[in-house]
Amino acid sequence: MADWFKPQNDLMPKTTSREIRLASRPQGLPTADNFSLAQVELAPPQDGQVLVRNLYMSVDPYMRGRMNEAKSYVPPFELGKPMEGGAVGEVIESRAKEFKLGDVVTSSYGWREYLIASPKELHTVSREIQPLSVYLGALGMTGMTAWAGLQLVEVRAGETIFISGAAGAVGSVAGQLAKLRGCRVIGSAGSMEKVMFLREECGFDIAFDYKVGPVIEQLNLEAPDGIDVYFDNVGGESLEAALSVLRVHGRIIACGAISGYNEEKLRDGPSNLFNITAKRLTMKGLMVLDWLDRQAEFEKEVGAYFKAGKVKHKETVVHGIDKAVGAFLGLFQGQNVGKMVVELA
Ligand SMILES: NC(=O)c1ccc[n+]([C@@H]2O[C@H](COP(=O)([O-])OP(=O)(O)OC[C@H]3O[C@@H](n4cnc5c(N)ncnc54)[C@H](OP(=O)(O)O)[C@@H]3O)[C@@H](O)[C@H]2O)c1
Secondary structure (H helix, E strand, O other), X not given: OOHHHXXXXXXXXXXXXXXXXXXXXXXXXXXXXXXXXXXXXXXXXXXXXXEEEEEEEEOOOHHHHHOOOOOOXXXXXXXXXXXXXXXXXXXXXXXXXXXXOOOEEEEOEOOEOEEEEXXXXXEEEOOOOOOHHHHHOOOOHHHHHHHXXXXXXXXXXXXXXXXXXXXXXXXXXXXXXXXXXXXXXXXXXXXXXXXXXXXXHOOOOEEEEOOOOOHHHHHHHHOOOOEEEEEEOOOHHHHHHHHHHEEEEEEEEEXXXXXXXXXXXXXXOOOOOOHHHHOOOEEEEOOHHHHXXXXXXXXXXXXXXXXXOOOOOOEEEEEOHHHHHHHHHHHHHOOOOEEXXXXXX
């Protein structure tokens, strides 16, 4: 092609995109003031790049940790810069041979309406599976966390598993997968509506509202013979109760501890940690990032369950990037049933 005929990038129309930035670091529970909404003009993609319009973005509890300055397993969000997180979008302009218009991709460039990316930053998914937001939930990072957790401690048929935060994105999939493995599944969640969702839609054997009475009392009542496995999404009181109720050689999947994410001071640990010794318990830390080399295996197994209707993807959807901060803050008030997602387009 003659040079004069090539599209000149600076003459091509720019794309207007809105994005959420970290405005300040929170002390305790974040507020809307810790975020700002900005509008940017994106230059057209260069050779080897694509322009993606985000359809859905994820809000997740782990993002609270990234708002702090402290180093962790992922770097902190930078002040004044757009936040990051899971997103699913469609390619609307491609200058990369790997992608064509209409391809559906996931990326870690959520919290914005459009992005320019290179192929290695994108993961292609099938448009045939709907809703596409499932790639942020049951068939995405949170579903994979649930799947990996059960593998981590080798959950077996006939075992009793207790899952806290059970009506959320990880918990609801963990419970359904544990049922498919032949377990007896007990879940706790923060409202009667969630308890009914666990019992009636997710097939949990038992579910209780952890807000109506001490977890230890409810767990003793529902599992008088003890539990084999505890899937910990919450920490705090639930972890302490599980330590008491676990049987000899029981296992704990240490997945999350949301009850402490907004605490300003480090809290005391479980008072009954000696149960680990007395009952020869195993507590294993779970990090979904460690399992990325098994993503295809996860997608095959859980994708087949999803297509067969054996695993349901429940979600709470809010609409528009201007509602994303509210959706994120809502996680800490239990406003979601299943995966909290933000629809952007
Ligand atoms: N290790 C990993 O690789 C990994 C990966 C993904 C997620 N995680 C962790 O897994 C857990 C669940 O994540 P998710 O994405 O599935 O979130 P989620 O459960 O969908 O949403 C958060 C839920 O946590 C509950 N919650 C909020 N504050 C609480 C408190 N003070 N005490 C007890 N429960 C509280 C709320 O439900 P209620 O109404 O029931 O209170 C809320 O709906 C989190 O701890 C997260 O950090 C770990």
